[in-house]
Amino acid sequence: AQSVTQLGSHVSVSEGALVLLRCNYSSSVPPYLFWYVQYPNQGLQLLLKYTTGATLVKGINGFEAEFKKSETSFHLTKPSAHMSDAAEYFCAVSRRAGANSKLTFGKGITLSVRP
Amino acid sequence: GAGVSQSPSNKVTEKGKDVELRCDPISGHTALYWYRQSLGQGLEFLIYFQGNSAPDKSGLPSDRFSAERTGGSVSTLTIQRTQQEDSAVYLCASSGGANEKLFFGSGTQLSVL
Numbered sequence: 001a002q003s004v005t006q007l008g009s010h011v012s013v014s015e016g017a018l019v020l021l022r023c024n025y026s027s028s029v030p031p032y033l034f035w036y037v038q039y040p041n042q043g044l045q046l047l048l049k050y051t052t053g054a055t056l057v058k059g060i061n062g063f064e065a066e067f068k069k070s071e072t073s074f075h076l077t078k079p080s081a082h083m084s085d086a087a088e089y090f091c092a093v094s095r096r097a098g099a100n101s102k103l104t105f106g107k108g109i110t111l112s113v114r115p
Numbered sequence: 116g117a118g119v120s121q122s123p124s125n126k127v128t129e130k131g132k133d134v135e136l137r138c139d140p141i142s143g144h145t146a147l148y149w150y151r152q153s154l155g156q157g158l159e160f161l162i163y164f165q166g167n168s169a170p171d172k173s174g175l176p177s178d179r180f181s182a183e184r185t186g187g188s189v190s191t192l193t194i195q196r197t198q199q200e201d202s203a204v205y206l207c208a209s210s211g212g213a214n215e216k217l218f219f220g221s222g223t224q225l226s227v228l
Contacts, residue, residue: 009155036217044158044206044219090158102171103148103217107157 002027002093004106012112019078021109023065023091026072033074034092034103035065044090050074061085086113117141119220121207127226128197136192136223140209148217149182149192153203161205164190165212197227 003026013019025031035047048059055067061084065076074091091106120139128134140147149161160174164184175181179197184190194201204224208217 006157043221044208044217046216049216102160102163104160105150105158107155 002031002095002104004091004093004104006091006106006109008109009107010110010112012114013081014114015083016080019063019076019081019085019111021076021089021091021111023074023076023106024072025074025091025093027093027095029095032094033065033067034094035059035063035074035076036090036092036105038088038090038108040087047076047089081111081113083113083115086111119207119209119218121205121220121223123223124221125224125226127228129228130199131196133193133195134197134225136194136205136207136225138190138192138207138209138220140188140190140207141218142188144209144211144218145187146210146212146215146217147184147190148208149190150206150208151203152206152222158206161192194225197225199227201225202227 005024007022033050036044037047038044047063048057048065050057050067058064063078065074067074088108088110090108092103094103122137126134145166147164151159151161162182163171179195182192202225204222206219206222208219210217
């Protein structure tokens with residue numbers, strides 16, 4: 001079974017500050033890891049994903065995440081927050097192999113950006 | 116259409132009534148998911164269809180919930196004898212295959228009075 005833990009439900013940062021959204025996963029097999037974002041009144045869209053290869057992955061809008069197997073983590077970062085980054089962010093995990101590779105999401109974190 | 120289409124966008128029903136929610140995935144996508152999004156609960160997995168394989172129904176919360184996918188395309192999620200706790204946004208997503216990027220619909224906001 002797979003699961004995702006996103007500690008806390010809300011993060012608030014100042015514009016220009018570092019954004020760090022934490023994600024820890026549990027998986028009995030090598031995982032695929034994802035971050036999705038949901039902007040206000042919009043559907044979810046993929047920010048970035050890790051499958052194999054380089055453990056630091058870059059996504060849209062300046063976000064990146066690093067897969068750390070030893071820590072079972074896939075934290076999302078952005079060096080400098082922008083007002084337009086205010087949204088809800090979901091971390092997700094799926095199995096790397098096998099037909100049953102459903103995506104399991106965390107509970108999400110709401111990011112607020114203060115001017 | 117170009118994206119995942121869900122209908123209706125909003126549904127208000129009375130407790131005890133049955134409802135049907137529809138999802139039109141992106142043409143050619145073999146994988147289709149249903150999720151439920153409740154305030155503070157994140158995205159709760161309901162059911163997953165992948166090609167011709169048997170669907171993964173492990174997330175359906177009770178036997179009042181069922182879903183089918185006809186002809187490998189359109190899917191219908193049915194909730195029988197709705198309860199107030201069924202009120203949520205029901206999201207459909209599709210992808211080109213296992214572990215591929217998911218494209219989400221805008222969801223159906225279900226309100227059970």
